[in-house]
Amino acid sequence: MSPFALEEPASLAEALALLDPDDPGARAIAGGTALMLMMKSGLYRPQRLVSLRRLGPALTGIHTAADGGIEIGAMVRLADIERSGKVRAAAPVIAETLLTHSNVRVRNVATLGGNLAHADPHMDLPPVLIALGATVRVTGPAGERSIAIEDLVTGYLETVLANNELITAVSIPPQTGRRATYAKVTARTADDWPALGLAVSVHAEDGVVRDARIAIGAATETARRLPQAEAALAGRAVTDTTLREAGRAAAAEAPVVADHHGSVAYKRVLIEVHLQRALRRVLDGAAR
Amino acid sequence: MSAAPRTIRFTLNGSAVEATFPPHLSLIELLREQFDLFGARESCGQGLCGCCTVLVDGNAVSSCLYLAAFADGAEILTVEHLARDGRLDPVQQAFIEAGAFQCGFCTPGFVLMTKQLLDDHPDPTDDQIGHYLSGNLCRCGTYPEIIAAVLDASHCLTVSL
Numbered sequence: 001m002s003p004f005a006l007e008e009p010a011s012l013a014e015a016l017a018l019l020d021p022d023d024p025g026a027r028a029i030a031g032g033t034a035l036m037l038m039m040k041s042g043l044y045r046p047q048r049l050v051s052l053r054r055l056g057p058a059l060t061g062i063h064t065a066a067d068g069g070i071e072i073g074a075m076v077r078l079a080d081i082e083r084s085g086k087v088r089a090a091a092p093v094i095a096e097t098l099l100t101h102s103n104v105r106v107r108n109v110a111t112l113g114g115n116l117a118h119a120d121p122h123m124d125l126p127p128v129l130i131a132l133g134a135t136v137r138v139t140g141p142a143g144e145r146s147i148a149i150e151d152l153v154t155g156y157l158e159t160v161l162a163n164n165e166l167i168t169a170v171s172i173p174p175q176t177g178r179r180a181t182y183a184k185v186t187a188r189t190a191d192d193w194p195a196l197g198l199a200v201s202v203h204a205e206d207g208v209v210r211d212a213r214i215a216i217g218a219a220t221e222t223a224r225r226l227p228q229a230e231a232a233l234a235g236r237a238v239t240d241t242t243l244r245e246a247g248r249a250a251a252a253e254a255p256v257v258a259d260h261h262g263s264v265a266y267k268r269v270l271i272e273v274h275l276q277r278a279l280r281r282v283l284d285g286a287a288r
Numbered sequence: 289m290s291a292a293p294r295t296i297r298f299t300l301n302g303s304a305v306e307a308t309f310p311p312h313l314s315l316i317e318l319l320r321e322q323f324d325l326f327g328a329r330e331s332c333g334q335g336l337c338g339c340c341t342v343l344v345d346g347n348a349v350s351s352c353l354y355l356a357a358f359a360d361g362a363e364i365l366t367v368e369h370l371a372r373d374g375r376l377d378p379v380q381q382a383f384i385e386a387g388a389f390q391c392g393f394c395t396p397g398f399v400l401m402t403k404q405l406l407d408d409h410p411d412p413t414d415d416q417i418g419h420y421l422s423g424n425l426c427r428c429g430t431y432p433e434i435i436a437a438v439l440d441a442s443h444c445l446t447v448s449l
Binding site for chain 2: 001002003004005006008029032033036037039040049051053079099102103104105106108109190191
């Protein structure tokens with residue numbers, strides 16, 4: 001790695017002051033697992049890194065809201081989210097997803113905020129958090145704003161965040177009456193990066209879908225919702241025909257990109273098949 | 289931009305130590321270059337193979353993806369500190385008895401990941417063993433013997449409790 005200076009501010013305000021919106025050579029570092037890879041490969045050569053690890057308890061808490069929603073601090077490590085009883089109670093799909101994410105050592109170090117700010121389309125959490133309707137809380141010099149996870153990422157490793165804005169927390173609304181699942185589809189080995197990450201969150205009653213949120217990652221340049229597939233389900237009775245139509249709509253509308261995990265045609269088949277299976281998993285559960 | 293050297297204090301294998309180094313040093317570089325600890329090896333350099341595993345405050349990490357500066361104030365344990373009073377750790381002993389290695393390059397990482405597994409799940413299921421060890425690669429292919437060693441060590445530790 002090429003040399004850089006390391007700042008370790010003790011407050012969020014101090015950290016923000018050390019970041020410069022016009023200086024791409026200065027960046028925040030949280031756990032650093034993704035950034036270390038980028039620096040070791042020479043993809044990124046910072047002049048200065050601003051460590052967020054001393055910013056204190058404001059960014060490391062997990063809080064359940066009165067309405068059943070949950071807020072997870074940006075500096076909470078993925079392993080702590082995986083083991084959190086509060087997170088499991090609010091949205092069990094998150095812990096299930098994290099078990100498929102990278103390996104134990106990386107999850108012991110990587111943080112939630114870092115995972116999202118990294119904006120790699122192959123990450124598992126973004127489609128899941130989109131399906132759950134989550135938002136990030138972001139703080140910058142002008143104050144705080146909330147951004148829906150689906151609006152956070154603009155392209156490969158690109159976000160809407162200014163260089164002097166930091167994610168401070170992720171808010172997940174209450175999931176009352178909903179069931180969610182995540183399908184990580186790898187084309188070669190089980191621990192490979194996904195060719196498709198697919199998350200669904202469904203509210204169904206009496207065999208009818210009231211509301212469905214469907215999000216994919218890895219097969220597309222950014223994680224995103226699939227509104228036509230969602231519309232194909234809304235208000236419809238749960239039948240094989242309905243699910244097949246949703247699968248076809250999803251495969252047709254997704255702006256799929258080819259990479260060494262699969263061609264466009266292959267990934268469209270994955271979307272069509274795995275959406276139907278994922279829906280069947282949550283709907284059969286909800287029907288009980 | 290000056291990359292001023294950084295001085296940190298931490299506990300390394302039970303002893304209080306201090307180190308001064310440039311901020312871009314990784315933890316594995318610090319351990320090998322300044323403390324002559326060669327049990328952790330940088331192999332893939334990407335957190336995938338597990339050869340560089342060390343424990344930071346009881347948590348297994350890939351020391352090749354960990355900034356050395358982040359060890360400030362932490363308790364670091366490497367494979368060198370597992371044997372106590374001339375006796376191998378039960379996990380090490382189990383690896384020897386099961387013949388769970390051929391060249392031995394990956395063994396320190398497997399031993400430390402097994403420590404982490406058995407700390408979290410003293411009587412692990414097959415799924416838990418697979419889950420914890422899936423991030424460690426043995427290119428000699430001694431996986432069956434490694435799994436046998438994990439089960440031996442688990443048996444040894446739970447019986448002696």
